[in-house]
Structure formats: C-alpha cells, structure tokens
Amino acid sequence: MTLLDFARGPALQWSLIILVFGVMWRIIGALLIMAKKDLSKPRRKTMLRDGLKTIATRSLPEHQFEKRIRFQHLSGYAWHIALFISVLFFAPHIMFFESVLGFGWPHLPNPVILGTAAVSLAILLALLIRRASHPVQRLISNVDDYISILVVIVPLITGILAFAHVGARYETLLAIHLLSVEALFVWFPFGKLMHTALTFPSRFDAGASFGRKGVKA
Amino acid sequence: MHKDQTLGEYLHAHGVSRRGFLKFCSATASLMALPPSAIAQVAEALAAARRPSVIWLSFQECTGCTESLTRSHAPTVESLIFDAISLDYHHTLQAAAGEGAEAARMAAMEENEGSYLLVVDGSIPLANPGYSTIAGISNLDMLKETAANAAAVIAVGTCAAFGGLPHANPNPTGAVSVSDIITDKPIINVSGCPPIPVVITGVLAHFLTFGTIPELDELGRPAAFFGQNIHDRCYRRPFYERGKFAHTFDDEGARKGWCLYELGCKGPTTYNACATLKWNEGTSYPIGSGHGCLGCSEPDFWDHGSFYTPIAAGLWGSREALIGAAAAGAAIGVGSALAARARKKKTQANEEATSS
Numbered sequence: 255m256t257l258l259d260f261a262r263g264p265a266l267q268w269s270l271i272i273l274v275f276g277v278m279w280r281i282i283g284a285l286l287i288m289a290k291k292d293l294s295k296p297r298r299k300t301m302l303r304d305g306l307k308t309i310a311t312r313s314l315p316e317h318q319f320e321k322r323i324r325f326q327h328l329s330g331y332a333w334h335i336a337l338f339i340s341v342l343f344f345a346p347h348i349m350f351f352e353s354v355l356g357f358g359w360p361h362l363p364n365p366v367i368l369g370t371a372a373v374s375l376a377i378l379l380a381l382l383i384r385r386a387s388h389p390v391q392r393l394i395s396n397v398d399d400y401i402s403i404l405v406v407i408v409p410l411i412t413g414i415l416a417f418a419h420v421g422a423r424y425e426t427l428l429a430i431h432l433l434s435v436e437a438l439f440v441w442f443p444f445g446k447l448m449h450t451a452l453t454f455p456s457r458f459d460a461g462a463s464f465g466r467k468g469v470k471a
Numbered sequence: 472m473h474k475d476q477t478l479g480e481y482l483h484a485h486g487v488s489r490r491g492f493l494k495f496c497s498a499t500a501s502l503m504a505l506p507p508s509a510i511a512q513v514a515e516a517l518a519a520a521r522r523p524s525v526i527w528l529s530f531q532e533c534t535g536c537t538e539s540l541t542r543s544h545a546p547t548v549e550s551l552i553f554d555a556i557s558l559d560y561h562h563t564l565q566a567a568a569g570e571g572a573e574a575a576r577m578a579a580m581e582e583n584e585g586s587y588l589l590v591v592d593g594s595i596p597l598a599n600p601g602y603s604t605i606a607g608i609s610n611l612d613m614l615k616e617t618a619a620n621a622a623a624v625i626a627v628g629t630c631a632a633f634g635g636l637p638h639a640n641p642n643p644t645g646a647v648s649v650s651d652i653i654t655d656k657p658i659i660n661v662s663g664c665p666p667i668p669v670v671i672t673g674v675l676a677h678f679l680t681f682g683t684i685p686e687l688d689e690l691g692r693p694a695a696f697f698g699q700n701i702h703d704r705c706y707r708r709p710f711y712e713r714g715k716f717a718h719t720f721d722d723e724g725a726r727k728g729w730c731l732y733e734l735g736c737k738g739p740t741t742y743n744a745c746a747t748l749k750w751n752e753g754t755s756y757p758i759g760s761g762h763g764c765l766g767c768s769e770p771d772f773w774d775h776g777s778f779y780t781p782i783a784a785g786l787w788g789s790r791e792a793l794i795g796a797a798a799a800g801a802a803i804g805v806g807s808a809l810a811a812r813a814r815k816k817k818t819q820a821n822e823e824a825t826s827s
Contacts, residue, residue: 346781
C-alpha cells in the first residue's frame with residue numbers, strides 16, 4: 255500500500271470515524287447539559303429572538319474595546335472566511351467531499367482559491383506570532399491553542415505545496431496534505447477547534463438564558 | 472541482417488540515409504537526456520554495433536506489449552533497429568514451434584553466454600507452477616534458467632515490471648514481477664500497459680551505444696522516459712491550473728478539451744513519457760483522445776480504486792461505519808451528560824447537607 259493509498263483509505267476512514275464519534279459526543283453532551291429545568295417563571299417569552307440577537311452582538315466587537323481589538327477582530331474574520339472559501343470551493347476538495355457526502359457543488363477558479371489560501375495562511379501565521387509574543391495572549395494560551403493552530407496551518411501549507419507541485423512528488427505532497435487534514439479531523443472534537451460547532455449554539459444558549467432571566471445583554 | 476553485418480551497413484542497405492540515421496541518433500540522445508556531444512558517440516556506436524542476441528520470454532501476459540511494439544506503425548528507423556537485433560526466441564513472432572523453438576533458445580543462450588539480452592513480458596505465477604508453462608517448463612524455471620547467463624534483463628510491460636493485472640488483488644496466481652525473482656542481474660523496467668515502443672528502442676540503443684543500462688529511477692525504470700509525471704507534460708494542464716474540468720465524458724468541458732482530473736485521470740501520479748512521445752507516430756495518447764490516464768505504468772495501478780474516481784477522492788470503506796460512529800458518539804454523549812448531572816446533583820446534595 256502506498257502512502258497515498260493509506261491516506262485516501264484507512265487513515266481517512268478512521269479519522270472520519272473519530273471525528274464523527276467525537277463531534278457527536280461533544281454536541282449531544284453539551285446540548286443535554288444546557289437543557290436545564292426552569293426554577294422560575296421566564297421574564298420574557300422571546301428567548302429565540304434573544305438567542306439570535308446575542309449571536310449577532312457577540313459576533314461584533316464590544317464598542318468600548320473596538321479600537322484595541324480591531325486588528326485581531328478583522329484579521330480573525332478575514333482568515334476564517336478565506337479558509338472556508340479555500341476549503342469549500344476548491345474543485346479537488348469538492349471532489350473529496352462528494353466522495354464522502356455523495357453530493358458536490360460548484361467550485362471557484364483555482365487562482366481565487368490560491369489567493370484565499372495564501373491570505374488565510376499569512377494571517378494565521380501573523381496571529382500565531384502575535385499569540386506567542388504578546389505577553390497577555392501568551393499568558394492565556396495553552397497547549398490546546400497551539401496544537402489547534404498547528405493542525406490548521408499544516409494542511410494550508412501542504413495544500414498550497416500540493417497545488418503548486420513544489421518540494422516533492424505530487425502523490426507524496428497529496429498524501430501528506432491528506433494526512434495533515436486527517437490529523438485535524440482527529441484533533442477537532444477534543445480541542446478548541448470544536449468551537450466551529452459550539453460557538454453559535456453556546457452564544458444562542460447564553461442569549462436565551464439572559465432573555466429568560468430578563469437580563470439585557 | 473547477417474550476424475557479421477553492422478547496424479550501419481544494415482540500415483544503409485535498407486535505404487536509411489546518413490541524415491535519417493543521425494536524426495534518429497539525435498532524437499535518441501535527446502530522449503535519453505544525453506548531452507549534444509554524445510550524439511556522435513551514439514551514432515558511431517550504433518553504426519558499428521553488431522546485432523545482439525535477444526531472447527524474449529512471454530509469461531502471464533496478454534501479448535499487448537508485443538502488439539504494441541510490432542504493430543505500432545509503419546516501419547521506421549526504430550523498427551529497423553528491431554529488425555537488426557537477433558530476436559532468437561519469441562513465442563509470438565518465431566516460426567519454430569515445440570522442441571525446435573526450445574532448441575533455438577538453448578542455442579542462443581549457449582552461443583551468446585553472458586552477452587545476450589533477456590526481454591520478459593508478463594508476470595510469473597508462484598502459487599502453482601502449472602498456472603503458466605511453456606513446453607512443460609514453468610515460468611519460474613524458465614526465467615531463472617534464461618536469466619542466469621544474460622547480460623541484462625528488460626522487463627517489458629507492467630506485468631513483468633511490477634506484476635501488473637495478474638498481480639491485482641486478490642492475485643489468485645501469486646503473480647510476481649521479474650525483479651522479485653532475479654536479483655543478481657541488471658534489470659530495466661519498461662512499464663506500461665502496454666509500454667511505449669520508442670522507450671524500448673531507446674533502451675536498446677543505449678545498451679548498444681554504451682554497453683550499460685541507462686540511469687534508472689527508484690522503480691528501476693529509465694529515468695529519461697519515466698522521470699516526469701504525465702500531468703506536468705499534459706497539454707490540458709493549463710485548464711487544471713484554471714480550475715476548468717470536464718465533469719462527464721460528453722459535456723461542454725470534455726468537448727472543449729478541459730482537464731480530466733475530475734473524471735479520474737491519474738496523470739498527476741503517473742510517471743511516463745506518453746504526453747511527449749505519444750502513440751501511433753506521435754499522433755495521440757489516452758488524454759489526447761478524451762480519456763483520463765489509467766496510471767498503467769505504476770505499480771498496482773489496478774488496485775488504486777476506480778479508474779474514474781478522482782485522485783483527490785477518498786478510497787475509504789463504508790458510510791455505515793460513520794453512522795455507527797455517530798450512534799456510539801451520541802450514546803457516549805448522553806451517558807456523559809447524565810453522569811455530569813448526577814455529579815452535580817450529588818455535589819448539590821452534599822453542599823445542602825453541609826450547610827444545614
């Protein structure tokens with residue numbers, strides 16, 4: 255079995271099994287813990303609206319901190335959006351998703367994807383350097399943060415190298431790229447990358463809880 | 472061609488001009504990635520070469536390799552060079568049969584001990600010697616016997632080079648390649664299903680010129696022909712770069728000649744000279760005819776999944792396993808949530824008991 259066959263076959267199968275298992279575990283567990291018995295009468299009956307409103311307000315920078323966190327805020331959005339475009343709209347990625355999900359969707363031209371991947375990688379590296387050098391950020395960062403960043407950076411680098419056929423044979427680059435993505439799959443449910451699935455539900459839950467208690471937030 | 476006649480004399484007698492011969496030598500030197508200064512050496516060595524004895528053994532194969540080499544196109548300098556070798560034994564092409572044929576093989580081995588070339592096409596079955604025999608001799612015995620005094624072995628076609636189709640999972644005959652058996656002779660793998668004829672002539676020309684085998688890649692193939700992947704030399708590559716793919720074999724993309732990556736083309740992982748040398752006198756090759764590369768010059772190309780599955784797609788087992796993983800994850804999630812609630816309840820009860 256070649257390295258590429260391993261990456262496309264058993265490694266992919268097991269990494270997906272771990273991903274699905276872990277994500278279901280975390281989401282179901284979190285949803286059930288979030289469901290609490292009401293001990294008092296709800297102050298308002300618009301908890302859905304409050305939940306959605308909190309998702310929106312928490313997605314914008316706090317007014318009083320706006321100037322101080324502008325770079326981090328905008329760069330965070332920029333690299334996330336660029337990453338999602340690169341992941342979801344690159345033709346070979348869609349072929350991969352189609353093989354797993356059974357359906358595909360239209361892709362963007364390769365130069366666009368190359369651009370978004372480069373932007374995403376550059377910002378992520380800048381944020382990583384900032385995290386490692388900024389005293390406060392360094393203090394609040396733990397191993398989970400660095401591993402989570404690493405498992406995102408490595409697929410970006412290997413993906414760009416595979417696209418450009420630079421550094422090794424294409425099959426080797428593609429296999430390394432797939433293996434790096436599979437490492438991300440394995441880490442995803444157990445580290446901070448799980449925020450991808452839990453950010454909006456947790457914001458909604460916080461908003462709905464505030465609404466029920468009559469807290470304006 | 473008489474044994475004492477040189478190749479140069481033979482070609483001249485058959486109407487090949489000096490200019491045509493030098494043109495071939497230049498092309499051959501270029502194909503083998505030799506410097507221009509080597510052209511004269513190639514021409515001199517080829518012109519003076521006496522025809523070498525070649526024994527061609529066919530084992531578990533489909534005769535496609537021989538068909539490719541002998542029926543590729545009208546006679547050319549390459550085919551005249553084939554005529555100029557002393558093909559002393561070849562199942563498909565020889566007139567002799569039965570004991571006479573085997574006697575020819577034995578005589579060639581005896582007369583040219585240590586200097587003949589052995590060409591093999593087809594894989595060798597090890598599961599049972601009776602799966603493939605010639606004159607009652609198993610392929611394994613015949614290969615060992617014939618290779619013992621050969622100068623070098625050329626494994627022609629993917630079956631001889633890597634086991635090929637007979638080696639495909641579950642490999643019922645226990646098929647192996649030549650290099651799995653012969654370990655003490657120089658072996659040149661000219662893989663492909665079938666291989667490109669000019670690669671054979673190039674290897675022969677190199678052997679005639681230098682008396683050595685050409686530089687090989689890590690799979691034992693002539694690096695000059697197998698050094699680059701088809702994707703890098705494909706005329707459809709610009710469409711790959713621009714993200715323009717044919718989605719089916721008859722859609723607009725296919726008609727416009729866009730990249731066949733999505734239709735399973737294995738060009739990016741296949742190392743061969745198809746895209747540059749092409750077939751049928753340089754007319755075309757599979758991708759040029761609208762079909763993706765099958766990757767036929769690579770080991771185990773039958774076992775890399777469907778020919779029509781993109782390289783980027785997974786070769787994974789089943790969605791049922793994922794459904795099972797989801798169900799197991801959900802069950803663990805419910806269990807851990809219940810356990811957390813129970814711990815919380817117990818903690819609260821302890822706190823209430825302590826405070827009261």
